[in-house]
Amino acid sequence: DAGVIQSPRHEVTEMGQEVTLRCKPISGHNSLFWYRQTMMRGLELLIYFNNNVPIDDSGMPEDRFSAKMPNASFSTLKIQPSEPRDSAVYFCASSFFGDEQFFGPGTRLTVL
Amino acid sequence: SQQGEEDPQALSIQEGENATMNCSYKTSINNLQWYRQNSGRGLVHLILIRSNEREKHSGRLRVTLDTSKKSSSLLITASRAADTASYFCATLFTGTASKLTFGTGTRLQVTL
Numbered sequence: 001d002a003g004v005i006q007s008p009r010h011e012v013t014e015m016g017q018e019v020t021l022r023c024k025p026i027s028g029h030n031s032l033f034w035y036r037q038t039m040m041r042g043l044e045l046l047i048y049f050n051n052n053v054p055i056d057d058s059g060m061p062e063d064r065f066s067a068k069m070p071n072a073s074f075s076t077l078k079i080q081p082s083e084p085r086d087s088a089v090y091f092c093a094s095s096f097f098g099d100e101q102f103f104g105p106g107t108r109l110t111v112l
Numbered sequence: 113s114q115q116g117e118e119d120p121q122a123l124s125i126q127e128g129e130n131a132t133m134n135c136s137y138k139t140s141i142n143n144l145q146w147y148r149q150n151s152g153r154g155l156v157h158l159i160l161i162r163s164n165e166r167e168k169h170s171g172r173l174r175v176t177l178d179t180s181k182k183s184s185s186l187l188i189t190a191s192r193a194a195d196t197a198s199y200f201c202a203t204l205f206t207g208t209a210s211k212l213t214f215g216t217g218t219r220l221q222v223t224l
Contacts, residue, residue, distance in 0.1 A: 004154075031210040033211075033212075042214075042216050042217065043155075043200070043214045043217075045211065045212075045213075045214075048210065048211055050210060055210075055211070056211060091154055091155070093154075093155075095210060097210045098142060098143060098204040098210045098212075099160070100145060100157035100160055101145075101147075101155075101157065101202075101212060102157070103154030103155045103156070104154055105153065105154050106153075106154050
């Protein structure tokens, strides 16, 4: 298995632009997580899905952030419009329920 | 906050020495997990200990769990320069199907 796949690996955009991050979880996993990591705030859970259904989105900072999981093998995290304070590394992870989570390599987002 | 807290925040040791990191949490858990993160990379799962277990070993790693004190420790024996990384504990709280709550991490530096 290739592990959790994220794209793009790096994204540089200008304030106000729409950003879409993509994630392919490990086949057979039924939970998918989106995290954000910064030096100031550490690792934050943004949202997670069980069986493609959003369970807890309390970590989504504001309405500019949205996430979807149309099927078991794909999820997106969208920021519209993006702001400089959104600059961070965004990780996607998957697991089988509460077992170990497998993290993707992350997307480093820079909003100018 | 239910967030686990690691102690110390940073640890510097010489190769060959043992490294001990501690994690405390606030409410009852189903399991507790330890992860490692190398700079610029995603988190990698190290070991999972369930609430009914007290100690677990994996290679040079030893994890203990004291549910009465709501604390866990990670011991890395005979450390190597390659162990240099940040280490996070993560807790699966009772009643949450798959959501892990990550601590703030311990930065371990192993020097030659």
